[in-house]
Amino acid sequence: MIKIYSRMFVRSFFIQTVWNYERMQNMGFVFILKPFLDKVYLNENKKKEALLRHIGHFNTHPYMSGVVVAIVANLEKKIAEDNVTNAKLPDVNNIKDTMAGPLAALGDLFFFGTLRPTISFISIFMLIFFVKVLDDRFVGYGILIPFIFIVLYNVVHIAARYWIMFLGFKFGKESIFVLSSFKFLLTLTRYSGLIIAIAALVLYFSTFGFGLNGMFPDFNAQDAIVYGIVLVCSVLVASRFGGIFLFYTIILTCILMSYLGI
Amino acid sequence: MTENIIFLAFIGALCSSDITAFGQFMICRPIFCAPVIGFLMGDISTGLRIGMIVEMLWINAIPLGASVPIDVSLISVLSTFWVCRYFLGFQEEVILGIILAVPFAYLYREIDIFGRNFNTKIMHWIEKGIESGKYWRIDAGVITGLFLFVLRAFLFCIFAMIVGCWIYSSIYPQLPEFVLLGFKKAWYLMPIAGFGMVIYNFKSVKIPFWRNSHYD
Helix, strand or coil, rough: HHHHHHHHHHHHCCCCCCCCCCCCCCHHHHHHHHHHHHHCCCCCHHHHHHHHHCCCCCCCCCHHHHHHHHHHHHHHHHHHHHHCCCCCCCCCCHHHHHHHHHHHHHHHHHHHHHHHHHHHHHHHHHHHHHHHHHHHHHHHHHHHHHHHHHHHHHHHHHHHHHHHHHHHHHHHHHHHHHHHHCHHHHHHHHHHHHHHHHHHHHHHHHHCCCCCEEEEEHHHHHHHHHHHHHHHHHHHHHHHHCCCHHHHHHHHHHHHHHCCCC | CCCCCCHHHHHHHHHHHHCCCCCCCCCCCCHHHHHHHHHHCCHHHHHHHHHHHHHCCCCCCCCCCCCCCCCCCHHHHHHHHHHHHCCCCHHHHHHHHHHHHHHHHHHHHHHHHHHHHHHHHHHHHHHHHHHCCCHHHHHHHHHHHHHHHHHHHHHHHHHHHHHHHHHHHHHHHHHHHHHHHHHHHHHHHHHHHHHHHHHHHCCCCCCCCCCHHHHH
């Protein structure tokens, strides 16, 4: 059975490959579950019924899908062993739909909303730190930065994916309560992310200073004020518009300032 | 130093496919793919700087639910490629690279939406296969979906790299002096704007003694 679980874990990386607007991750879900159903259902008709049962709409966070897959696998095993008739089948799809929403919210908030920005900022901090410390040797060591990001993120990501699937197999429907008891990790990561971001900003100023290479030749003394205004304005712009608007606004403002000779 | 467009487009396609198609190992993030392309083209410091700027400005751009955000890996891959190809070491010209790469990323988003609609057909093909007992179609369908995803990103990267090179090299000499000076100013201000974006991203963190409007 360990071999089947390992195959399911590897297949869980492909849950969004056939993502479609009609039923979203349904084919990815069936793809993960297939080795398990091959093992537990020896009767071809029962296996077909089980596969068709899971072809409906399904969408959750890709990292969190392991819990739902594991719970459904447990249920399917029970159905196969007890030889349950169609009339007495538990509502598997209802369980899937009820769990998918909260798990998606948890996953989006923790992994994509907090962990990834935090680890991005650890690598950006390291990048600025390398520039400050290494000077000329920076080019040689610079390739370490992307690998710091990938290794740090994936150590957490792959371990979490594995643990989440294991949790589903062990605790079943109760696993969502186990997961929500780790809420302190979210708060911890968010605080550390903010601290690292501010530390990176301070390090950026101490490394590059204000007005590097005579950025604004006509008012060198006020470069610090310009930086401050840009920082505050970008927070305000980001709160109402997106990154693209911010990017083009800064470029247009800079071109206008150059045109006016400021 | 590699200037083989096919090889670089393949790396770009793999990075771009990571957003949805497989894994979500985050090799799609600019902080990874821009330095890798920069390293392959012989200018890692430009790649790192592009990666840092694009990562910070588009820190929230990740597909959540059914949303399809702008493809940030393509922005970083394309802008690094163009800058390293024409302006090795001239970092200010990165801004022009990113300006040109954003419309391409928008165009790719439309292609991505088309691809996701096409996946519905693959899904129905698999469904019919299951109904008629052809279970091999599940594996074949997923492999086909992955292949098509990488293929469309690969072909788009080749198209964008070639067309972008032509646009980039024809626009740049015609730019007036004050525009280039504006790019130079923007090059130094862009990381600061990125930091602003990041501070906004952490808006929901409750700070003691700080009245947080997000929870008001």
